[in-house]
Amino acid sequence: xxxxxxxxxxxxxxxxxxxxxxxxxxxxxxxxxxxxxxxxxxxxxxxxxxxxxxxxxxxxxxxxxxxxxxxxxxxxxxxxxxxxxxxxxxxxxxxxxxxxxxxxxxxxxxxxxxxxxxxxxxxxxxxxxxxxxxxxxxxxxxxxxxxxxxxxxxxxxxxxxxxxxxxxxxxxxxxxxxxxxxxxxxxxxxxxxxxxxxxxxxxxxxxxxxxxxxxxxxxxxxxxxxxxxxxxxxxxxxxxxxxxxxxxxxxxxxxxxxxxxxxxxxxxxxxxxxxxxxxxxxxxxxxxxxxxxxx
Amino acid sequence: xxxxxxxxxxxxxxxxxxxxxxxxxxxxxxxxxxxxxxxxxxxxxxxxxxxxxxxxxxxxxxxxxxxxxxxxxxxxxxxxxxxxxxxxxxxxxxxxxxxxxxxxxxxxxxxxxxxxxxxxxxxxxxxxxxxxxxxxxxxxxxxxxxxxxxxxxxxxxxxxxxxxxxxxxxxxxxxxxxxxxxxxxxxxxxxxxxxxxxxxxxxxxxxxxxxxxxxxxxxxxxxxxxxxxxxxxxxxxxxxxxxxxxxxxxxxxxxxxxxxxxxxxxxxxxxxxxxxxxxxxxxxxxxxxxxxxxxxxxxxxxxxxxxxxxxxxxxxxxxxxxxxxxxxxxxxxxxxxxxxxxxxxxxxxxxxxxxxxxxxxxxxxxxxxxxxxxxxxxxxxxxxxxxxxxxxxxxxxxxxxxxxxxxxxxxxxxxxxxxxxxxxxxxxxxxx
Numbered sequence: 001x002x003x004x005x006x007x008x009x010x011x012x013x014x015x016x017x018x019x020x021x022x023x024x025x026x027x028x029x030x031x032x033x034x035x036x037x038x039x040x041x042x043x044x045x046x047x048x049x050x051x052x053x054x055x056x057x058x059x060x061x062x063x064x065x066x067x068x069x070x071x072x073x074x075x076x077x078x079x080x081x082x083x084x085x086x087x088x089x090x091x092x093x094x095x096x097x098x099x100x101x102x103x104x105x106x107x108x109x110x111x112x113x114x115x116x117x118x119x120x121x122x123x124x125x126x127x128x129x130x131x132x133x134x135x136x137x138x139x140x141x142x143x144x145x146x147x148x149x150x151x152x153x154x155x156x157x158x159x160x161x162x163x164x165x166x167x168x169x170x171x172x173x174x175x176x177x178x179x180x181x182x183x184x185x186x187x188x189x190x191x192x193x194x195x196x197x198x199x200x201x202x203x204x205x206x207x208x209x210x211x212x213x214x215x216x217x218x219x220x221x222x223x224x225x226x227x228x229x230x231x232x233x234x235x236x237x238x239x240x241x242x243x244x245x246x247x248x249x250x251x252x253x254x255x256x257x258x259x260x261x262x263x264x265x266x267x268x269x270x271x272x273x274x275x276x277x278x279x280x281x282x283x284x285x286x287x288x289x290x291x292x293x294x295x
Numbered sequence: 296x297x298x299x300x301x302x303x304x305x306x307x308x309x310x311x312x313x314x315x316x317x318x319x320x321x322x323x324x325x326x327x328x329x330x331x332x333x334x335x336x337x338x339x340x341x342x343x344x345x346x347x348x349x350x351x352x353x354x355x356x357x358x359x360x361x362x363x364x365x366x367x368x369x370x371x372x373x374x375x376x377x378x379x380x381x382x383x384x385x386x387x388x389x390x391x392x393x394x395x396x397x398x399x400x401x402x403x404x405x406x407x408x409x410x411x412x413x414x415x416x417x418x419x420x421x422x423x424x425x426x427x428x429x430x431x432x433x434x435x436x437x438x439x440x441x442x443x444x445x446x447x448x449x450x451x452x453x454x455x456x457x458x459x460x461x462x463x464x465x466x467x468x469x470x471x472x473x474x475x476x477x478x479x480x481x482x483x484x485x486x487x488x489x490x491x492x493x494x495x496x497x498x499x500x501x502x503x504x505x506x507x508x509x510x511x512x513x514x515x516x517x518x519x520x521x522x523x524x525x526x527x528x529x530x531x532x533x534x535x536x537x538x539x540x541x542x543x544x545x546x547x548x549x550x551x552x553x554x555x556x557x558x559x560x561x562x563x564x565x566x567x568x569x570x571x572x573x574x575x576x577x578x579x580x581x582x583x584x585x586x587x588x589x590x591x592x593x594x595x596x597x598x599x600x601x602x603x604x605x606x607x608x609x610x611x612x613x614x615x616x617x618x619x620x621x622x623x624x625x626x627x628x629x630x631x632x633x634x635x636x637x638x639x640x641x642x643x644x645x646x647x648x649x650x651x652x653x654x655x656x657x658x659x660x661x662x663x664x665x666x667x668x669x670x671x672x673x674x675x676x677x678x679x680x681x682x683x684x685x686x687x688x689x690x691x692x693x694x695x696x697x698x699x700x701x702x703x704x705x706x707x708x709x710x711x712x713x714x715x716x717x718x719x720x721x722x723x724x725x726x727x
Contacts, residue, residue, distance in 0.1 A: 043390070045387075129549075131546075240691070258363070260363070
C-alpha cells in the first residue's frame with residue numbers, strides 16, 4: 001500500500017472505511033445475530049426468550065416440508081434458468097437478423113424487464129385466475145382441461161416459473177444481443193464456406209463464443225430464481241396451493257413474518273446462506289473457468 | 296408599523312403554542328379499498344371536531360402485515376399509539392405485555408364507561424373473563440351471498456337460498472345443468488369458513504374451551520365432524536360445484552362478474568359487492584348440516600388495541616377517538632359504508648328506527664344470523680389461540696391438499712393438526 005500512496009499510510013484505510021462499515025453494519029452484524037437467534041426461541045413480542053440449542057435446526061431437517069421446499073426451489077430455479085435462457089437465446093438470435101423493423105422487435109422483447117415483479121405477478125395471476133382468467137379460458141377451449149392454479153400444485157409451479165422467466169426475458173435478451181453482436185462475422189462466414197449448415201454453425205461457432213455471456217447469465221438467473229422472485233410468488237400464489245410454490249426464501253419469509261417464528265426462520269436463513277455460498281463458489285470456480293474468453 | 300410587527304410576532308407565537316398543545320396520536324390499520332375512504336372520512340371529521348387532537352391514520356398493509364409491523368415496531372420502540380388487529384391476533388395481543396386492556400382506560404383517566412352498550416357477540420369475543428381487552432371496531436361475520444338472477448335462470452326460487460349442504464349440492468347441480476354457470480360456489484377466507492362451520496354446529500376448534508378458559512394445548516380436529524366438513528367440500532369440488540377461490544377477498548371477483556352463483560364471505564364485503572354486481576344480490580345464513588347440533592357463526596374482522604407506555608395526554612386523545620367511534624351517527628356511517636356491524640346497541644336502534652333494515656335487508660342478514668344463534672358455549676363464541684395466524688395457514692394448506700386430491704380429507708387434517716399442536720406447545724412454553 002505504501003508503494004501506491006507514498007507518504008499516506010492511513011489514506012487507503014480511510015478511503016476503504018465507508019465500504020467496510022456498510023458491510024459490517026448491514027451484512028456481518030445481522031448475520032451474526034441470525035446465527036445467534038437460531039439457537040433460541042422467542043415469543044412474538046420478545047418478552048420471553050428460551051435457549052433451545054439446535055432444536056430449530058433439528059426441526060428443520062426432521063420435517064418433510066423443508067426438504068420439499070428445497071426440491072421445489074431447485075425445480076423452480078431449473079425451470080426459470082433453463083427455460084428462460086433457452087427462450088432468450090432463441091429470441092435474441094431471431095432479433096439480431098437483418099430484418100425489417102428489427103429495432104421494434106428488440107424493444108418489444110426487452111420491455112418485460114421494465115415491469116416490476118408486482119405488476120408481472122398481477123398480470124399472470126389474472127391470466128390464470130380459475131374463474132375469470134383469459135389464459136384459463138383459452139387453455140380450456142383448446143385442451144378441454146380447466147386449469148386451477150389455486151388448488152393444483154404442479155400447474156401453479158409451472159405458471160409461477162413461466163411468469164418469473166417472462167419477467168427476466170428482457171434482461172437476458174439484452175445480454176444475448178450484445179453477445180451476439182460481438183461474435184465476429186468472419187467465423188460464421190468461414191464455417192458457411194466450409195459447408196456447415198446454420199444449425200451446425202450455431203452450435204459449433206456461435207454458442208461457444210457466447211459462453212462468457214451464458215456463464216454470467218446463469219449466475220444472475222440463479223440468484224434471481226432463488227431470491228428475487230419473492231415478490232412474484234407473494235403476489236401470485238403466496239406459496240400455495242398446499243405449499244407447492246413455497247420456495248426456500250418464501251418459506252423463510254412466511255415462517256418468520258407471517259407465522260411469527262423468527263428463530264426458526266433464522267435457522268433457515270443460516271442454512272440458506274451456506275447453500276448459496278457453496279453454489280456461488282462452485283459457479284465462480286467451475287462455470288466461469290470453463291467459459292471461452294479468448295478469441 | 297411597529298405595532299403590526301408585534302401583533303404578527305405574537306400571532307405566530309400563539310400559533311406555535313397552539314400547535315404544541317395539540318396531541319398527535321398514530322393509528323395503524325389494515326383497511327384498504329372502499330373501507331379506507333370511509334375510515335379516513337371518520338378520522339378527518341374527528342380531527343376537525345377536536346382541534347387539540349390529531350389522529351394520524353396510517354395504512355400498513357394487510358391484517359397479517361399490520362400485526363407483523365406492529366410487533367417489529369414495538370420491539371424497536373416506534374409503535375403507534377393504537378393499532379387495528381384482526382380477530383386472529385387476539386390471543387397474541389393479550390399475551391404480548393405490550394398493551395393496555397381497554398377496560399382499564401376509563402379508570403386511568405378518571406372516567407366511567409358502560410361496556411354493556413356493545414353488541415353482545417362482539418363483547419364476548421374480545422373479553423377475557425368479564426373484561427373487554429380491545430375496543431370493538433370492525434366486526435363482521437360470514438354470510439351466504441347469492442345471485443338471484445342466476446337462480447331465476449335455473450328455474451330456482453330466488454327467495455329460497457340453500458339452507459343445508461344437501462340443498463347446496465342439489466341447487467349446484469341445477470345451476471350447472473341449466474348451463475347458467477360452470478362452477479357454483481366459492482369462499483372468501485377459506486380458513487375462516489372452516490372455523491365458521493365448526494362454530495355454527497357448536498363444535499370446538501381447540502381444547503380448553505377453544506382456548507378461552509386457558510391456553511389451548513391441542514386442536515380438536517381431525518374429529519368426525521371436521522372430516523365431514525372437508526369431505527363435503529372435496530365432494531362438491533369434484534362435482535365442479537365448489538370452486539376454491541384462494542385466500543381473503545380473491546373470490547369476490549368471480550361472484551361479482553357472474554362466473555359463480557354463490558359466495559361465502561364476510562359481511563364487510565357487502566357494500567363493495569352490491570356496488571360492483573350488475574345483478575340482484577341476495578344474502579342469507581350460512582348453509583348447515585341438518586343432522587348436526589346448532590351453534591352460532593363467529594365474529595371476525597378486527598378491533599383496536601392500545602399500546603402501553605404512552606402519556607396521559609396521548610391516552611386521553613386515543614380514548615376521545617374511541618368514544619367518538621361509539622357515537623351512534625359515526626357507528627352508523629361506518630356500518631352503512633362498509634357492511635361491518637354497528638358495534639353499539641344505540642346505533643342499532645337508530646338504524647331500525649329510521650327504517651334502514653327495511654330499505655336494505657341485506658345489511659340485516661349477518662346480524663340476524665349472529666344474534667339468533669346461541670351465545671352460551673365456548674364453541675359458539677369463537678376461537679382464541681396464540682399461534683392462530685400460523686394455524687390458519689396450516690388449515691388452508693390442508694384444504695388445498697384435500698381439494699387437489701393429494702391427501703385424503705382426514706390425512707390432510709391430521710397433517711395440519713400435527714403442525715398446529717406443535718405450534719400450540721411452543722407457544723405455551725413461551726407464555727407460561
